[in-house]
Amino acid sequence: MVEGLRERKKRQTRQRIVDVAIGLFVERGFEHVTIAEVAAAAEVSVNTVYNYFPAKEDLVLPPEEASPHRLADIVRERPPGQSAAGAVLARLRAEVRGRERQVGLTEGFGRVLEMMRAAPTLAARLEDLGRRMTDELAVVLAEETGAAEGDPLPRVAAWHIGCLHSLVYAEIGRRTVAGEPPDAIAAAVLELMDAAEELLGERVLAYAVRKG
Template identity: 50%
Template structure:
């Protein structure tokens, strides 16, 4: 459990990010300066940079978690579960839990509008997705014992990253009075269709064999 100091740091980080996101939604990403964010959050500019080395990080404040999520799910998959099954199960669980990172928030459409109205944020999002694919492909290669010249892990990682990105983006396409439950239902239908279209080779890749427990994230102990 995090100590008091760590909890305060997390609260400060969340506060700065929330203030920044509000300003970006009001005026656009490029129009807002870090100095204005610091003033609105009642902190110094140095404090902002201590928590967020880049301005883009103020908007994508959960970047590390998002980039590593699919790789972590494959690494921690259950015995008998394939890599794709673990990823698809995780996506389904996020949707059912109405996770904000799955786009299931009241203002997600506004969030996407800010991203796609900013060339800087759009490029940054594309880099995040590329990093997600690279991390996932590395784990797939390790788990399947694939050689360095085998492109299958990269191709499968690309498909799974695309499925998640497409399904989550749907949450921001609703207009009017659509409820969260209606968004959830449509996202689940789309996920089911995407799973149906994936080949058996993809769906069965890197299935964890019996007797091999899920591997925790992090360095292997000596």
């Protein structure tokens, strides 16, 4: 589908607001920058900023990127013959190998991460995001496996997968803050994922295999 002129301008405006906001947040701290200051620096109105980003935190963690549906969506989209854990592992490996922004493997992300960790509201949102991802995944696993009400297996499997997902992000964050380059981080994280996959065991790795 060809992007129209209006859609392109909206996308460019949105990206300009994000870029300006992140720059200000990194320079001065998230809590010390107002939406009015972001709007002025981006040369748009305050209302325009709020039209794109209803909450200040959305400028750093936009819902379409930092989505509580992420793990559930990955599992829903997996092909026949692949398990839930296998789908998440495959997606994470692809994102790490591609040095994708989704996992923070871009130059300069270290300063952004430090800014996020220093802001209580952003740290709280990240913690809540991880919990909601696991909760939604557990619901999907229960539905797909036909688990009886009260069966703990979907939640236990979701917890293992959610912990793996969190571990990858934590390792990337730790190495990023330490100043390691993206290529070195990617290599180390891929090795970490191999070790984690071995420890998960066949019970988790073979759980909820999609039927053909």
